[in-house]
Amino acid sequence: MTLHDQRIVLLGGTSGIGLATARLAAEHGATVIVASSNPSSVERALAELPATADGTTVDLTDPAAVEAFFAGLDPFDHLVYTAGEALTLLELRSLDLARARQAFELRYFGALGAIHAAVPKIRSGGSVVLTSGTAADRSGPGWAVAASICGAADSLVRALALELAPIRVNAVKPGIVRTPLWPDGFDYEAAAEALPVGRIGEPEDIAEAYVFLMNQHYATGSIVTVGGGNVLV
Template sequence: MSLRGQRIVVIGGTSGIGFAVAEAAAREGADVVVASRRQESVGAALKRLPEGAAGHTLDATDEDAVRAFFARVGAFDHLVYTAGESLLMESLADSDLARSRRFLDTRLWGAYSAVKHGAPSIRKGGSVVLTTGSAGRRPMPGMTVAASMCGAMESLTRALALELAPIRVNVVSPGVVRTDLWREMSEEDGSGLFESSAAALPVGRVGTPEDVAEAYLYLMRGGYSTGSVVDVDGGGLLV
């Protein structure tokens, strides 16, 4: 099973896991459309992707913009949603509710809006692949908002798999992956997190965007998975 000749829309596809998905799909011969909030990110991604890839600026929290985006894109085969603000880690006592809502607006409600307006354009045999995280089932202190988002994304995936059938809807759950989503941590704290995580994981290292991208490609290719949560966490849920 191949993605050659299929059209894939990746919202959040200009960096991190999303870019790795777009790049890997393009290598298989897929026609890739990436979208991101910042025009400079879109331009930089298109310089790295194969010729023929398309890019758009999109604020996933703006429903009118999302509706207009899919009207421009037209018919396609697979929707991937990886957009998200940097990871929010703060105690309940120190939490800023406005910031917490913004985090959920992009990661949860942005995905919801993308599926709502994108699903009617998905061709027969197509799919949606969303993104959650291991915090939903293995939270740490300071992850109340992230854990809430992850749990909601898993439930949303199962509900959409039934409501949108026969369009398949699945979600990938990465563990600790070295991406820009950790950029708000200091370099010292980030290095400490990666080192301690690597030491604890059965695989002995933290993940890369390319590691996780393989799960998205598998879910797009495979015609018998829907409502599934695919963990790519180096064994993090085991320890």
């Protein structure tokens, strides 16, 4: 399968998993448009992507800015949402509700608002691919907020797969991945030893799942777990 001559909008596609997905989609023949709230991140991403790529700065927590962004785009085939802030673990005993709401604002409401604005521009046969996380299935102390966001994303995929049909709506559910969003000092080596695959995921591993879902025209309401077996141990 190929993404040749297809246009893909990647929100959060300027670093980590999003940028790896943009690179892989471009290798498959797609024209990619990346967006982020950080101008320097957009600039760095465009330096790594083919000359056909485009990029812009947009605050994904600002509904008016998101609406204006999509209003200015020509029709496209796929929306990919990978935007997120650095992972913050919040224990209940010291819970900061403002920080918890802020996490939901970008990862959940940002995605919901983007889909609302994007749907009129998605061409026939197109899709939406969101980002969940294995914390929804295997959590721990301090993960209540992060796990809740992932669970909300899972439910959103299933609901919108029906509401937006025939547009396909799916999600990728990464496990531990070596990206800047994980906390400084996180012990990747110890985590790798506990995984059945014996290593930590790289952004390129996860990117393959996003491209698969864009190409797989019989998949909707699907959530693809790519976690090295972390939900099993």
